[in-house]
Amino acid sequence: MLKAEVRESTGGEPDIHIARLLPTVRRYLARRVAATEVDDLVQDVAIRLHSRRTTDAIANPTAYLFQVAHSVLTDHVRRNQVRHRSAHLTLEEDHHPVEVCSPERVLQGKEDLARLVAAIGELPERTQQAFVLHRFEEMSYAAIARHLGISVSAVEKHIMKAIRILAAVIA
Known part of the structure; x- marks a missing residue:
């Protein structure tokens, strides 16, 4: 699907060449980011290629593709530095079970609130x-x-x- 989208973007030989290089781009990105983020970044590369406004022929499709991939990677790193995504922890319900509010607990809470x-x-x-x-x-x-x-x-x-x-x- 991704290869077809890239091929349809401008319609021509460079697009077919770029579609063949997407697995290489995937490996390039996989060496630099977490495995869970690779697919999103490859999709971002494809979107940038697809949204390319110019109809001029690409002189060196391989270099252009890797330049786009590098730009996507740089943007991703900058976003993560701002968000500090690595500092976020996932909530595992096994370790933090959700307390069920029984009718007795609800009544107790209402009584405590009224006293306060x-x-x-x-x-x-x-x-x-x-x-x-x-x-x-x-x-x-x-x-x-x-x-x-x-x-x-x-x-x-x-x-x-x-x-x-x-x-x-x-x-």
Whole structure:
């Protein structure tokens, strides 16, 4: 299929030559990237060849094909450096089983949430305001201090107090 697509791209002898070289390009790429990425890169090479806008004859189809493959490989490496794909880990469900939410667990969660909401409502007014602005409105300590007209140190103390009280409610 890939060979036919390349052959149809401009229709001519160089395209047939390029189609014959695709296995060589595959080996070239396989020596430089993970085996799981080779097919995608070969497809990218074929797409670039197919989307070639000029109808001029290619003087050296072999050199042109490997230049395109090298460009695709360079783009791939640059993308991976930005994404840090090698640092990503796959989630294996055997090691991290999904916890089934039983009706009892759902009820327990709702009760815990109700206790927390009630406890937040019982916090001293300034402590409650600082906590809500930080945790729910995602405001920085400095922004909360400006909003409430208090020091950043006071905001820190209010939030620590709220966390201490709420942690006791959960425990």
